[in-house]
Amino acid sequence: MSKFLKLAAVLAVVGSAGHADKLGLGRDALPEEIAAWDVAVRPDGRGLPPGSGNAYDGEEIFAEKCASCHGDFAEGLGNWPKLAGGWDTLDREDPVKTVGSYWPYLTTTWDYINRSMPFGDAQSLKPDEVYAIVAYILYSNDLVEDDFELSDQTLARFEMPNADGFIVDDRAETEYDQFSGDPCMTECKDEVKVTMRAMVLDVTPQSDESNVEPAQVGAQLLADASAQETAAESEPQKEEVAALDPVLIEAGEKVFRKCKACHQVGEGAKNRVGPILTGIVGHAAGQVDGFKYSKPLMRMADDGLVWDEDNLRAFLAKPKGFMKGTKMGFNGLKKDEDLAAIIAYLASFPN
């Protein structure tokens, strides 16, 4: 882009006509009006209102106001934006662009959340809440600890991992020379072969055919493949489960709120970010149809992992400790009574 090439000419005209011909239309904008609408925050922090918030408080606000779309851990549910993760993916196929992996300025996050979020209730957050949410998003990205605090004094100084990942449009230098000149009209190629067909993929909306999402096509293929691999294995084993305790189950239902963003259980449950949990207690690992498990889980499943109470308890207490590399983005339940309750709750949904 020949940026500002014509600027001298354009500005010269302004210079000559600039002071003339004002029409006297409009009225003065009042300071209160400018303050109400001018909320833009700049990369250097100009525009940030006084205030502060930490990641710990942000987690609670996030769970209440953001997690229904973005997930409890900012991992993004379904097609909703992922805000965390995506490390080292920008130069790979299908980069995962999150606040942590991609956004160059933290001020942008503050500005956007403040003016446009939550979806359907924009401009309802107080400045301290926005600081706290932004701090929590950094925490979700493993960029800070949970007591990390942001304020109008510190936010603009926070250096984002991908701050240097951008260049100004260079098409004029890298493309326009080779994409110009007299184009070939005859004998431009020796042969032409069809290398890819949209109808093979079949993701175009049709009136009387079901729409299939490409990701689902891939997932389904993978699920089919893994189903074939595991088909030869023995039937899932069942273990005796402790007698059902209604009080404990009720307590477990509350604990399960932490899981709900990703998991469904019971009648009509579907695979979401995580697999269906119906019948999980006492069941062999990695057996839910249509769910693409992580490699570590499948390895442990192949080695005969069964989700009995002991294994579930160990996994849910410290997922990444029990299973290094699990894609379950949950940090774990700290309290023994929560662990007992969640297992009782899950056990109340047999297959």
Next chain:
Amino acid sequence: MSNGPSRRAFLRGAAAGTALMAGTTARAQTPDPLITEVQPWASGLGDGVDATPYGLPIRFEDDVIRRNVEWLTADTISSINFTPIHALDGTITPQGAAFERHHSGAIELSKADYRLMINGLVDRPLVFTYADLERFPRENHVYFCECAANSGMEWAGAQLNGAQFTHGMIHNMEYTGVSLRALLEEAGLDAAGDLTDKWVYVEGADASSNGRSIPMEKALDDVLVAFKANGEALRKEHGYPVRLVVPGWEGNMWIKWIRRIEVMDGPVESREETSKYTDTLADGTSRKWTWAMDAKSVVTSPSPQSPITHGKGPLVITGLAWSGRGAITRVDVSKDGGKTWETARLAKPGEKMALTRFYLDTNWEGEEMLLQSRAMDDTGYVQPTKTQLREVRGLNSIYHNNGIQTWWVRPTGEAENVEVS
């Protein structure tokens, strides 16, 4: 989703055309009752002038509609749909069929409630009402508006089977409005000092308050603050009552329901100009400020949703070409996947930053075709192949895919979106 493309359209079209399929001699064996018998419409009466105070297309055209692709986005409120370019001709897009893209839904904002603020580095921060805007000198211009993500789903390969879906994030309208320059001069730019490094930040009144930074050079050049399109008020979904028109530049900058213009000493680096609308290259670095839409074209018919249903003989191949950096000067069409090309006829000389219609009037003997079109603009730019683009940018750019499109037309007349070697 009603009336999907391709197969159904083909079958419907084929059925309608059966009588004429046989050939071009067009010698009827039996008299046509549509001619020999008095038809109801030739005897009875039609609608009175009060039947449709605001007219809509006749029901026979009810498949010429915007469509969305459900799996693209999480929610239709923050999503995009596609102009049925395969079924339109000429260059002007009817507003009711022109693609929509919202970030927080299409809002209702009345003229009476509309306010436009200009602030920042200006001599006098001002507030305009809608009525104020109508008192500035008005201009009329035809411009295309193309989403930067148009054809974005095709970066990694042929995916969506229809010109509406591959190239339909575009419309082309005649806008009436006032120049942004006039409004900025009304507020006065002396306070901004040297304008060479100044920017304007523009934002909308909806909940997304979509905001973009535009360099002062462009702001003072040809940007319009528009309130009419194709002669009538903007539609709600296109920013009623007032939107920004940024000729030749990506659609995201065409702020709808525009409420504020701030003169600044630098860009805001808003969400839409950092995390979105930046183009990631193969090495993981990303281009920003890729505003201009490079020259591009597509054959709109025949195409997957607009197959050949009339059999052998005369065939009109047609399509659209455009450039965000100037006027289209020439369009070539290939029937063999790019081995040989012939120059198409432009319906009118190309106009700057507006759609240009091209035709290739040809004879089809029922042979397979790999149809392509290649646009050239008055900067000398030649639309690249997808392979050429990928060599420079890799597969992850999402935005600004202006590579040459291929339709594989079969002897049956059906067409499919393919890629060729």
